Amino acid sequence: MARINITLESDKIAQVLADSREDAFRLLLQQSLNAILSANSAEQLRAEPYEQTQERTDFHNGTRKSSLVTRVGTVELAVSRHRNVPFRTLVFDNYRRAEAAVVLTMAEMVVGGAR
Helix, strand or coil, rough: CCCCCCCCCCHHHHHHHHHHHHHHHHHHHHHHHHHHHHHHHHHHCCCCCCCCCCCCCCCCCEEEEEEECCCCCEEEEEEEHHHHCCCCCHHHHHHHHHHHHHHHHHHHHHHHHCC
């Protein structure tokens, strides 16, 4: 699996913390997991959305909503749908095993001033 880089802008993180302190970690987790799902979809398709390449293996066919219950609240995910080959991701299985580590890492990012 390829390395996935996710950019969280510090001003948006500060805004989330200021607006909804009790939901901040849930919202950050939701945005992070949705970014990972999007990157997994692009990796599986071998193309970004609307990108025309010779390497493309299938086409994106919208998303479906899925709820994931976590310790920080219910997270609404946008799970990709592909036209011919089902979308596969390890996010759900891996997340169940590493939820505590993800929440701790996100807390450290916020406290340390994520960039």
